Amino acid sequence: MSLVVVGSVALDTVTAPAGSVRDALGGSAVFFATAASLFCPVGVVGVVGDDFPEAGRRLLADRGVDLEGLETVKGGATFRWEGVYHDDLNQRDTISTELGVFETFEPKLPDSYKATQVAFLANIDPKLQLRVLDQLEAPRFVACDTMNLWIDIARDSVCEVLGRVDGVIINDQEAKQLTGLSDTVRAARAVAEMGPRVVAVKKGEHGCLLLADGAWFAGAALPLENVVDPTGAGDTFAGGFMGYLAGADVGDPAAFRRAVAYGTVLASFACEGFSLEGLVPVTREDVEARLAEYARLISLDG
Amino acid sequence: MSLVVVGSVALDTVTAPAGSVRDALGGSAVFFATAASLFCPVGVVGVVGDDFPEAGRRLLADRGVDLEGLETVKGGATFRWEGVYHDDLNQRDTISTELGVFETFEPKLPDSYKATQVAFLANIDPKLQLRVLDQLEAPRFVACDTMNLWIDIARDSVCEVLGRVDGVIINDQEAKQLTGLSDTVRAARAVAEMGPRVVAVKKGEHGCLLLADGAWFAGAALPLENVVDPTGAGDTFAGGFMGYLAGADVGDPAAFRRAVAYGTVLASFACEGFSLEGLVPVTREDVEARLAEYARLISLDG
Numbered sequence: 001m002s003l004v005v006v007g008s009v010a011l012d013t014v015t016a017p018a019g020s021v022r023d024a025l026g027g028s029a030v031f032f033a034t035a036a037s038l039f040c041p042v043g044v045v046g047v048v049g050d051d052f053p054e055a056g057r058r059l060l061a062d063r064g065v066d067l068e069g070l071e072t073v074k075g076g077a078t079f080r081w082e083g084v085y086h087d088d089l090n091q092r093d094t095i096s097t098e099l100g101v102f103e104t105f106e107p108k109l110p111d112s113y114k115a116t117q118v119a120f121l122a123n124i125d126p127k128l129q130l131r132v133l134d135q136l137e138a139p140r141f142v143a144c145d146t147m148n149l150w151i152d153i154a155r156d157s158v159c160e161v162l163g164r165v166d167g168v169i170i171n172d173q174e175a176k177q178l179t180g181l182s183d184t185v186r187a188a189r190a191v192a193e194m195g196p197r198v199v200a201v202k203k204g205e206h207g208c209l210l211l212a213d214g215a216w217f218a219g220a221a222l223p224l225e226n227v228v229d230p231t232g233a234g235d236t237f238a239g240g241f242m243g244y245l246a247g248a249d250v251g252d253p254a255a256f257r258r259a260v261a262y263g264t265v266l267a268s269f270a271c272e273g274f275s276l277e278g279l280v281p282v283t284r285e286d287v288e289a290r291l292a293e294y295a296r297l298i299s300l301d302g
Numbered sequence: 303m304s305l306v307v308v309g310s311v312a313l314d315t316v317t318a319p320a321g322s323v324r325d326a327l328g329g330s331a332v333f334f335a336t337a338a339s340l341f342c343p344v345g346v347v348g349v350v351g352d353d354f355p356e357a358g359r360r361l362l363a364d365r366g367v368d369l370e371g372l373e374t375v376k377g378g379a380t381f382r383w384e385g386v387y388h389d390d391l392n393q394r395d396t397i398s399t400e401l402g403v404f405e406t407f408e409p410k411l412p413d414s415y416k417a418t419q420v421a422f423l424a425n426i427d428p429k430l431q432l433r434v435l436d437q438l439e440a441p442r443f444v445a446c447d448t449m450n451l452w453i454d455i456a457r458d459s460v461c462e463v464l465g466r467v468d469g470v471i472i473n474d475q476e477a478k479q480l481t482g483l484s485d486t487v488r489a490a491r492a493v494a495e496m497g498p499r500v501v502a503v504k505k506g507e508h509g510c511l512l513l514a515d516g517a518w519f520a521g522a523a524l525p526l527e528n529v530v531d532p533t534g535a536g537d538t539f540a541g542g543f544m545g546y547l548a549g550a551d552v553g554d555p556a557a558f559r560r561a562v563a564y565g566t567v568l569a570s571f572a573c574e575g576f577s578l579e580g581l582v583p584v585t586r587e588d589v590e591a592r593l594a595e596y597a598r599l600i601s602l603d604g
Contacts, residue, residue, distance in 0.1 A: 088484040182390040184507065185525040205486065206508035209525060218599050220520030223487040223511060254604035261602055297520050298600050300563055302556035 001066060002040040003246040004113045005032045006132050007122025007145075007235070008102055009046040009070060011078050013095075014274060016085040018228045024275030025056045027079060028122035028145070031232035034279050035239030035266040037063040038287055040246045042239075043113045045069035045132070047105045049076035059280070068110045076101035089227050090204060109135045118246040120238055121165070123147045126157035133164050141250045143167035143198070143242060145234075151177050159194055166250075167198035169238045172209075175201050184209060198256050200241065200263075202234050208264065212256040219260040220298050222268045222290075229274045233267040236279065240266030240287075265290045303368060304342040305548040306415045307334045308434050309424025309447075309537070310404055311348040311372060313380050315397075316576055318387040320530045326577030327358045329381060330424035330447070333534035336581050337541030337568040339365040340589055342548045345415045347371035347434070349407045351378035361582070370412045378403035391529050392506060411437040420548040422540055423467070425449045428459035435466050443552045445469030445500070445544060447536075453479050461496055468552075469500035471540045474511075477503050486511060500558050502543065502565075504536050510566065514558040521562040522600050524570045524592075531576045535569040538581065542568030542589075567592045 005028075012026030033042045043066040050072055061067060077100035085092045107128055114137050121129040121144040129144055136142065142165045150158050151174065158178065162168060168191060172184045179190035184201055188211045192199045199211045207221040241263035248255040265287055272278035296302065307330075314328030335344045345368040352374055363369060379402035387394045409430055416439050423431040423446040431446055438444065446467045452460050453476065460480065464470060470493060474486045481492035486503055490513045494501045501513045509523040543565035550557040567589055574580035598604065 090485075183392075183529075185527055188525075189527065203508065206505065207520070207522065215604065216525045216599055217601075217604070218509070218522030218525060220509065220522050220600075223490075223518045223520060225487050225491065227485075254602075257602050257604055295602060297518055298522075298602070299519075300556075300559050300597060300600070302517065302519070302559055 001043040001113045001116045002118065003036055003242060004043045004045060004069070004109065004116040004119045005029045005036070005122060005239075005242075006045040006107045006120070006129070007032060007124060008079055009044070009048050009052070010102075011052070011080050012231060012275060013080070013082040014085070014229055014231050015083075016089065016229050016274070017087055019274065021274040023080070025059065026081065026232060026275060028232075028235040030060070030276070031235035031270065031279075032120060032122060032239035032242070033060060033065045034063065034276050035236045035270070036243030036246070037065050038266070038282065038284050039243030041066060042243070043069050043110070043116065045107045045109055045113065047071045047073060047101045049073055049078040049101050052078045059276070069108075069113055071108070073101040083231065085229070089230055107132050117141070118242060120242045121145065121161070122235060122238070126150050126154050126161045129161045130157065130164070133161070141166045141245055143169055143196075143238070145169050145238060146174060148174060148177055162191070163195040165196050167200065168196045169200045169202065169241060171202045171204070171234060200256075200260060202237060204230075204233075208237070208260050210256055210260050213253045215253055217257045217260060219257070219264055221264060222294060222297060224268055224271055227271045228278070230271050231275070233270050236270035237263035237267040240264070261291060261294055262287070265294055303345040303415050303418045304420065305338055305544060306345045306347060306371070306411065306418040306421045307331045307338070307424060307541075307544075308347040308409045308422070308431075309334060309426060310381055311346070311350050311354070312404075313354075313382050314533060314577060315382070315384040316387070316531055316533055317385075318391065318531050318576070319389055321576065323576040325382070327361065328383065328534060328577060330534075330537040332362070332578070333537035333572065333581075334422060334424060334541035334544070335362060335367045336365065336578050337538045337572070338545030338548070339367050340568070340584065340586050341545030343368060344545070345371050345412070345418070347409045347411055347415065349373045349375060349403045350380045351403050352376055354380045361578070371410075371415055373410070375403040385533065387531070391532055409434050419443070420544060422544045423447065423463070424537060424540070428452050428456050428463045431463045432459065432466070435463070443468045443547055445471055445498075445540070447471050447540060448476060450476060450479055464493070465497040467498050469502065470498045471502045471504065471543060473504045473506070473536060502558075502562060504539060506532075506535075510539070510562050512558055512562050515555045517555055519559045519562060521559070521566055523566060524596060524599060526570055526573055529573045530580070532573050533577070535572050538572040539565035539569040542566070563593060563596055564589070567596055
């Protein structure tokens with residue numbers, strides 16, 4: 001396997017000004033793998049109940065996503081999340097979170113995943129992230145995400161993970177919470193001091209601030225005029241970022257700038273539809289065309 | 303005169319985590335002119351009382367800022383503003399605003415200013431901005447700023463100004479308020495539809511989104527690790543932007559991308575000290591060196 005992701009596989013019910021979907025494919029590992037599979041084969045480590053739809057499994061498998069690591073718990077319920085976005089799509093309310101089988105998730109890597117070169121530990125309990133790290137044999141590049149809950153209740157474990165990974169992809173609020181600093185730039189620097197050589201701080205509509213091997217890259221976001229549903233945009237960003245890196249020289253600091261650009265491009269597609277609707281029709285050619293658009297967007301020469 | 307600015311000339315009292323200053327030089331026209339004077343001669347149209355310090359006048363004149371348009375009202379008081387920044391420098395409280403002679407400001411352009419090629423109408427009553435436009439003979443490029451107050455109480459006049467200028471440099475909150483739209487991208491598009499061919503939406507620490515002749519440029523901000531005082535950063539941005547344009551081909555859409563870059567660089571210097579302390583020591587060579595740093599910051603190649 002070129003790339004392995006460990007995270008949630010969920011069914012999302014989302015309402016936004018443009019409409020709504022019920023029990024649609026979601027979860028960090030699903031958005032990540034859908035994006036990353038445009039670059040290379042991806043193995044998913046996660047858990048679902050036997051209520052998880054066969055069509056979802058097929059959609060992923062048809063994209064080259066390997067599901068050997070996706071455990072199915074007989075009689076269990078798949079993780080379900082329901083949220084409502086405001087007119088300002090930066091604001092959302094969570095209506096319900098039903099963890100189901102995800103509550104007792106214990107990630108086990110199939111033997112064929114253990115030699116993966118690149119891995120992403122999406123937002124799960126940092127104690128589980130540590131157990132995944134223990135199962136990886138000789139990865140070239142491992143990155144993680146986390147969330148406010150774990151920083152609140154398991155900060156030491158989050159720090160232990162950060163001391164063992166090569167990269168971290170988190171949002172600005174998480175970086176500030178983790179470091180106790182009120183500005184993003186100093187927070188990113190402080191996160192890097194906790195261990196990872198690559199820190200990507202996601203700022204939503206404001207793009208991504210990257211600190212890679214001590215050098216900054218300020219990656220703007222694409223100016224999106226028709227955002228339908230931002231759910232999963234951050235995980236999709238990570239999928240584009242890590243998917244690109246799986247085929248890149250991670251010894252070259254400039255590779256991480258390109259990774260941010262690919263992450264930004266993939267996230268922009270994800271926002272254009274509910275659930276995976278924005279991502280599924282996208283080809284690698286579409287990605288390259290939008291990457292060229294992105295390069296023009298940030299070019300001083302136009 | 304190459305470039306004329308019409309705006310406030312003030313004495314600022316500022317408290318921030320790094321310290322404080324009392325009755326220091328400030329005001330939109332002062333920050334603008336201090337930045338723009340690194341590029342070309344700048345004429346200031348404004349008003350002060352006879353309490354305005356001679357040292358302030360000398361500091362500006364020594365930089366090539368022409369003060370023929372700066373009216374002095376005998377027995378009048380210069381505009382004074384006092385503010386306090388929070389630990390998070392994005393938050394500030396205004397303690398007091400004493401308009402003084404600025405309350406009855408009536409901008410009169412000296413004859414030597416009327417043929418200026420480039421002009422900036424900083425944040426003043428839009429009815430006064432219109433009267434300045436009437437005094438300009440054949441400008442190549444005129445841009446304006448505004449603020450929430452005028453959008454609230456004189457929206458029609460703000461729109462009339464926008465119908466007559468070539469460019470507008472406003473912040474994201476103002477763009478949203480003016481258009482009634484909740485996202486910056488659509489708001490920028492809607493502002494452009496009101497008339498100006500160039501719309502620069504300032505987003506503070508998140509940089510500047512530019513829409514110039516229908517093409518987007520997403521200009522990131524420099525990652526500043528030692529912000530002392532952000533007062534005047536927006537006007538300084540405008541000074542760098544317009545100062546660069548005064549010597550550029552405004553028929554070339556790419557010129558506006560460079561203008562954003564220069565504005566960003568100048569604003570970054572302004573934030574590094576109280577009042578004009580960050581800007582005054584800066585040479586044109588310092589500007590070019592930081593511009594090169596900015597170009598690397600946003601480059602996909604590192």
